[in-house]
Amino acid sequence: MRKAQKTHLILGLFLIFSFPISLRAWSWDSADNILPTLREELDKEIAIYRQQVGNGLSLHERILILDRLIGNFKPMGLNVVDLETERTRLMLQEKQQQLRSAEAQDEASRLYEEGVAQYQKGKFNDALETFREAERRLPNDDAIQDVRRKLEGITPIVEQEISEEFQGYIVRLAIIRYLENDPKRALNALTYAAEKKVLRPEVVRVRRLIEKDHPEVQVENLSPGISLIDFKLQATLEAIYDGRYLTAIGECSDVLDLEPNNVLALTRLGSAYYAMNEKDKAKKIWTKALQFDPHNKVLRKFLYGSKRSNKVEVRR
Missing domain, CATH: 1.25.40.10 (Tetratricopeptide repeat domain)
Structure with missing residues (x-):
């Protein structure tokens, strides 16, 4: 009986002194065990980010990635000051870029209106230069590109400024309708010009250009002796x-x-x-x-x- 009690006493003392030591040895709450692992993970993430930047990551995409890295690792006690500094710099650059974009939009709109006024007066070479300048402001604007492309086809055909007399007026009208994406009325004007015996050399060439650009447009089938x-x-x-x-x-x-x-x-x-x-x-x-x-x-x-x-x- 005494031997059994002695055995239980020894076992109890062993458990009392050994159990807390064991807990302390395997604790996952220790920053000494966690931080090195997190630091390595962050460094890997930063390395991937730098590689993406080298491959042409946009400003906005860079800011989003930095937001994620800072949000994930800063609450865990890691030093992310460099990332925060970079994010602030990129956000400033993005705002400046947006401001320049808005200014470019305004300037391109002004140039577009100026170019329209020029080609409506028959000043097609001047209009072409104006639309080219507008395209430099907004390189991806479809409307500007379309008018610029058409003017590049027109300017080798017609003179710099078509006169105000009737023959010049009707040719100018055809070109204006073509530039305004109204090919049917452009061809109407050229048909009308032919009926009125307009003897300008560019009439036939302008008609060919429009018909090539708009093969889908059907011209009126006029009976002999019937005017348009x-x-x-x-x-x-x-x-x-x-x-x-x-x-x-x-x-x-x-x-x-x-x-x-x-x-x-x-x-x-x-x-x-x-x-x-x-x-x-x-x-x-x-x-x-x-x-x-x-x-x-x-x-x-x-x-x-x-x-x-x-x-x-x-x-x-």
Whole structure:
């Protein structure tokens, strides 16, 4: 019995003194055991980051990675001052870059408007240089690139500044419509120029350029002896009778693009809007037409007799 008690006593003393020592020896809360491992892990992460920077990582991507490294390792007691300094510097660079980008956008917009004003006056070489300058400000802008590309095709064909007389005007109109991505009206203008015997050498070359750039555009199939204007005025009349008012408006607009003072086109345009119950707009158009033909009885009837009728006779 005494021997058993002695054995239990020895065992108890052994457990009392050995157990705490064992716990202290295997504690995972010791910074001495953890920090070297974390430092190695951070160094590996930084090495990977530096390699990515060398491969062309953007400013914003670099800031995001530094945010992650600082957020992960700083709370664990590691010194990340160098990373924080680098992040602050990159954030400042990014803000400066954004400011320069906004300034470039504003300057490119100004140059775009200037270039449009130049080509509308027929100054195509000047416009080309302006759009090239705008593209240097915004290299990836599709609209600027498209106009610049078209001007590079136009400038070898036409002279620096087309005159204001009719032949120059109609060629300039065709080019402007092409630059404004309206190839159908551009070809309409060239067809109209041919009908009016415009004898400018660039007409054929401009037409070839537009047809090559826009093979999808179908030109009007005109019968012999029928002009483009007469064809479209007749198409307008038929569209109004059929109730296809938007088609009628489109055909009239094509005529007015070539002949802004065409009274019959203005009259039928007003009739189409009137039929769509846009009476105020119709009357404004008829009033404009009456300025070109003050004694036009049909227009006077429409303007001063339409109050008593909801129907408007379409002038043939």
